[in-house]
Amino acid sequence: MQNFSFTLKNQCGLARTGLITTAHGDIRTPAFMPVGTAGTVKGMLPESVKATGADILLGNTYHLMLRPTAEVVAKLGGLHKFMNWDGPILTDSGGFQVMSLSKLRKITEQGVTFQSHLDGNSYELTPERAMEIQHLLGSDITMVLDECTPYPATEAQAATSMQLSMRWAERSKAAFKERAGYGLFGIVQGGMHQHLREESAKALQAIGFDGYAVGGLAVGEGQDIMFEVLDYTVPALPENKPRYLMGVGKPSDIVGAVLRGIDMFDCVIPTRSGRFGRAYVAEGELNIKNACHAEDASPIENNCTCRCCAHYSRAYLHHLFKAEEMLGPILLTWHNLQYYQSLMSGIRAAIDAGKLQEFAADFLERQKD
Numbered sequence: 619m620q621n622f623s624f625t626l627k628n629q630c631g632l633a634r635t636g637l638i639t640t641a642h643g644d645i646r647t648p649a650f651m652p653v654g655t656a657g658t659v660k661g662m663l664p665e666s667v668k669a670t671g672a673d674i675l676l677g678n679t680y681h682l683m684l685r686p687t688a689e690v691v692a693k694l695g696g697l698h699k700f701m702n703w704d705g706p707i708l709t710d711s712g713g714f715q716v717m718s719l720s721k722l723r724k725i726t727e728q729g730v731t732f733q734s735h736l737d738g739n740s741y742e743l744t745p746e747r748a749m750e751i752q753h754l755l756g757s758d759i760t761m762v763l764d765e766c767t768p769y770p771a772t773e774a775q776a777a778t779s780m781q782l783s784m785r786w787a788e789r790s791k792a793a794f795k796e797r798a799g800y801g802l803f804g805i806v807q808g809g810m811h812q813h814l815r816e817e818s819a820k821a822l823q824a825i826g827f828d829g830y831a832v833g834g835l836a837v838g839e840g841q842d843i844m845f846e847v848l849d850y851t852v853p854a855l856p857e858n859k860p861r862y863l864m865g866v867g868k869p870s871d872i873v874g875a876v877l878r879g880i881d882m883f884d885c886v887i888p889t890r891s892g893r894f895g896r897a898y899v900a901e902g903e904l905n906i907k908n909a910c911h912a913e914d915a916s917p918i919e920n921n922c923t924c925r926c927c928a929h930y931s932r933a934y935l936h937h938l939f940k941a942e943e944m945l946g947p948i949l950l951t952w953h954n955l956q957y958y959q960s961l962m963s964g965i966r967a968a969i970d971a972g973k974l975q976e977f978a979a980d981f982l983e984r985q986k987d
Contacts, residue, residue, distance in 0.1 A: 622758075622801035622828050624860045630974040632852070632879040635966050638829075638860055640706040640758040641799025642698060644673065647860060648876050648965055650958045651676045651708060651884040656685070657701040660889050661948040662955065664703045670924065670952070671959035674758075675703055676884045679751050680712030680719070683741070684734050688754035696756030708759035708884075711748045711790075713805075714766045714833075714865070725765060727782070745789035753795050761831065762790035764805045769837040776809030783807045784821040791825050801828030803862060809834060810843060812850045819854035830855045831862040832880070836871070845874055852879040869898065869961055870985055873978050876965055888958050892951030895939045899957070902985045906950065911936040924956035925949070 620639050627635040638645040652659045652667055655678045659667050667675065677697055682688060691700050697707055713730075716723060720732035729744030748763040764783040767776050787804050794802045804822035808814030822830060832851055835844045848863070855861055862882035863875050872883050888898065895907040899919045904911075906918075917927035918935070926935075926949040938946030961981075968977035 619798040621798050624829065624858065626858070628970045628972075630969040630972050631877065633876050633965075633969050633974050634879065634881070635969045636860065636881060638706075639799075640801065641797075642704060642706045642758050645706055645882075646673055646962075646966060647881040648872075648962055648969075649673060649882050650872065650962045651882065652955055652958075653884055653886045653889060654701065654703075654707075655886075656681045657691075657697060659951075659955075660893065661944075661951045662889075664701060666925075666952060667703075667955060668705065670956040671963060672705075672955070674706040674708060677701075677707055677709045677755065677757070678712060678715060679709050679748055679755075679761075680715035680743075682709075682755060683712065683743070683751050684736055688751040692754040692756075696754075698756055706758040707756070708803075709752045709755055709757040709761065710864070710884075711752070711761040711763045712743055713764045716743060717766045717768070725782070727785070729763070729786075730765070745786045746793040749790055749793040749795070758800055759829070760794060760800070760802045762787045762802065762804055762827075764807060764833060766837070767807050767809050767834045769809070769834070769839055771809050773809070773811050773814070776807075776811055776814055780807040780809070780814050780818050784818060787822060787827075788825050791827070803827055803829040803831050803860075805831045805833040805864070806851060806855070807834050810839060810847060812847075815847065815851045816854045819851065823856060827859070829860040829862060829882075831864050831882075833864045835863065836865045836867050836885075841871060841874070844871070845878065848875060848878040848880065855879075869958070870982060872961065873965070873981055876969075877974065877978055888954035889951050892949075892954045893947040895946070895950065897950050897957075898954050900984050906932060906935045906946075907939050908936075918950075918953050919957075922953060922956060922960070924953045926953040926956075 623639045636647045654675045719735045723732045745763040752760040767779040804827040860881045863880045911932040914932040968974040
């Protein structure tokens with residue numbers, strides 16, 4: 619089995635294309651990872667997700683540790699076999715979900731104790747346990763346990779949170795079971811403060827990771843601030859390792875972050891939007907529930923190659939949502955995932971051709987949001 623590795627191919631400004639090699643295959647970067655939180659991309663068969671062009675999926679430690687448990691998944695052959703996905707899988711360590719979903723959360727030096735949002739039972743998640751869970755799942759890319767710094771936070775709060783995350787990162791690295799084809803990523807924290815972000819990036823590099831994520835963004839700060847944080851955080855990260863912006867985002871977020879040197883993304887937006895009747899198109903978003911689509915025989919997007927656009931009209935999709943038929947969200951989710959993967963393919967081609975600035979300018983000019 620090949621070692622976990624990242625190979626840079628081409629650069630255009632700060633943006634770059636590359637290839638991440640893992641135990642379960644290669645990931646072309648920049649890459650968008652569809653979110654399969656509980657071991658499934660909602661409404662999609664794994665082969666349908668692969669047909670959109672996705673190389674890698676994201677799963678989640680928090681959700682899978684609660685149900686069906688990592689031990690059950692391991693007993694049944696690991697997450698790849700369990701969910702019938704033979705490509706790479708990245709698992710988020712659960713820190714964000716503990717912050718956003720759990721009840722009665724208590725953070726100590728040891729880890730975090732919390733009540734499950736499902737049944738109220740108490741659990742403890744430590745860096746060591748997070749590594750154990752992700753090992754049981756068989757994650758190709760494991761994420762360290764971190765505390766997702768809330769927004770807004772004072773500089774003192776952000777510093778205390780970041781420093782705890784760095785101590786947890788060191789413990790995560792010590793507990794991670796290294797083996798060929800599997801990697802561990804550190805997570806940069808520090809709120810909206812440049813010196814804290816730079817301190818975090820330096821601390822993580824001293825520990826040494828296979829990739830570096832930027833966490834604590836897309837938490838309500840707005841795109842301008844997010845880009846500002848990336849402007850000073852990305853240069854503090856090593857060039858020879860993949861860079862992952864967690865939980866991002868809208869298409870314009872992705873284009874702007876790629877321009878700043880980010881390689882990997884994940885977000886629930888394309889699947890969640892599909893479930894609520896919103897479709898992504900070249901001009902931005904459209905709401906298929908709007909009456910203007912009731913008799914429209916055209917597809918969501920004329921040049922889209924997804925199964926939805928190849929076979930179904932806007933009028934039919936409008937009908938499905940009005941009738942509350944489950945096929946409607948499935949088809950729109952398929953389209954949105956295809957849209958995101960087509961965007962990433964276009965970005966990679968533009969970088970390789972040295973024309974990303976032109977691609978980005980044209981893309982953003984057509985977007986209505």
